[in-house]
Amino acid sequence: MGKEIKNDYRIQILSELDKSEINKSLIKNVYNVSQKQLNTLGQKKVYLKKPNTVNEVFKLFLNSKK
């Protein structure tokens, strides 16, 4: 489908689905949805290197408000 799939199980899923009775247009549809979401992600720039976890962000924020 024009995209490199790196994980084995994902290749497996696609190959299983190809063999299955699932409507191929639905698989294509879901692929398109996924591409749209991945494109949204692809347009983002990550400039914040730290904090590393959601909880660290929370702590930092709450401490700054004390």
Next chain:
Amino acid sequence: MIDFKSFLEIKNLIDTNKINAIELVNDVTNKLETVGRSLNAVRFVFKEFAIERAKKLLEKQEQELPLNCIPLAHKELFQRLQKNGIGWPNEAGSRSREGLKSEKTAKVISLLDKAGSIDCGRLVSVEYAFGVTGHNNYAGTPKNPWNRDYVCGGSSSGSAAVVAAGLVPAALGTDTGGSVRLPASACGLFGIKPTQGLISRDGVFPLSVSLDTVGPLARSVTDIAKMLNVLVAEDKNDKSSVQVDKQNYLLELDIGIKGLKIGLPDSYFLDGSDEGIRIDVINTFSILEKLGAICLDAKIPNIENANDLNMLLISSEAANAHKNLVLEKHKLFNEQTLMRILAGAFTSNQEYKMLLRYRIQFIHKFLYKAFEEVDILIAPVWPCYIPTIKESDLGANSDAANLVRRIGHNTRPINYLGLPAISIPTGFDPNGLPLSVQLIGKPFSEKLLLRAAYALEKQLSFWDIRPDI
């Protein structure tokens, strides 16, 4: 017998010997089997187990336990392994998991046991908790007690239906993209999605390891607070679990909201909601002001993409967690669920890491801007009036796709942000179905949210308005 009663009312009945725990369990389990099943809300009732438990509690006479003899039932994602080795079904609302049993007891279930509650059974979930309407063609689609033609919302649909029908005073649900708040709202209940990490997910069927949260649904704020008092505890078995100072969520519930700064976001939430919903939120905002809150316009960063990114994160983690079953039993999945999970199968490891990294940055930016001047944000829960089961059935009605896509518009970004939010019933729409708003707080501000919710509850006074069961 205990229909529509609060924790306190049930406790009073027991303490004054007007009812004993065994009679109570008999009544509740019978009603779950009859009324609950007629609403398609119940998966499994464990009457024998519950009666044994009631007998033990009667022998112990531990009236000081916070939930002594309170009968509860929960979404079917919560595992229980009995001491005799019998595991309760662990099907997550899916034919693909038919016959699978619990291998442990969820931490939150153990905490509720320790607090003296009586677990009576498991309630219908949307398949894999991945859906917002409540449709489930395997376990059954729960009917809304306010009007059985309408959905309960999902994915904690069974939990909302039985609490709204007054069969149990509270139930646990899970919320990954709105799955506590949407059904609580559709059924006229309070439902809280806690801050990420506040309540353990150990032993709960996973959809998204980053986004899943556990939260209670109840008919009153006080009962939500009582549940939180029991449920909030650090758990080493849940990597997201955080240590917080022990709080009593009942304390200061009734001190009012004078001076509390509540903001109406200047973008996104109202823009994506229908006129009737917008009016209800603005009316509620005015009520909060009359109650003494300082109501402000809140400038929030652009969160337009949070919905898509939340969906991508859920799908990617669901595909990863359930790859084996997806591979082996894809024919047994509902087509819609399978497609939602498969949307995540195309995410590479590198993209997944980027997804997590970007989320942290997104939260960081949002917190500092959105809460610069306010303590709490107000927003709608549903962007539209509650739809009928028929009009929102994706399997039978292709026109439903747009409607269903919209439903999580106001809830998913809050999961993406990891923040706490409580849904609050505010009135009824022209079809007689409940309306609601959500209050969204800073991390770990559940106590403040409960205080504001309590003020609204007392002002709007819905306690005596009940669906005709």
